[in-house]
Amino acid sequence: DYHYSMATDTVTLAASEIATPSSRLRMNGVLGRTDSAIDTLLEAETLVPWDDFINRIRGLHAEPRIIAGKVAWQGRITGPLQGPTFAGHVKASEARYDTLYWDSLEGDLIYQPSGFRFLRAAATRGPSNAQFEVSLDLDDWSFGPDAKWNFDATLVRTDADGLQALLDWSYPAHG
DSSP: OEEEETTTTEEEEEEEEEEETTEEEEEEEEEESSOOEEEEEEEESOSGGGHHHHHHHTOTTSOOOOEEEEEEEEEEEESOTTSOEEEEEEEEEEEEETTEEEEEEEEEEEEETTEEEEEEEEEEETTEEEEEEEEEEOBTTBOOTTOOEEEEEEESSOOHHHHHHHHTOOOSOOO
């Protein structure tokens, strides 16, 4: 059930669900050109079918990335439709972003045109385990070479090589 208001340029969705063979999206709230507030639960056996949608959010000219894994995300979509904020808790397994891969990934995510935050997060890959927080300043969904960023990690029962495995980076640092 939905109600469209031409006066406010909004669509109010009653508790609704979209289901496919590999995913389920539940939503409830208001979508508006200038302001939205919609509670959302996404459960997907694989994110690959959502890649086009996710990459389109990142911007018309953004280089597409492979985004994959089994995921559950519960949160809210707020703000204008042209630049919404996605905020909530995500839990993923066999997670992949481009060349990065984790056996499991979980944390509180905030994603909007001006920034990306992954807070109170944990990731595992093989025997490596890290608790971390990352923040990236974005310019209209894009992370430029001069953009500010912060990454704080605590390794759990692993060494610096394990962190490098979690991030798919190689540096001449060991410990």
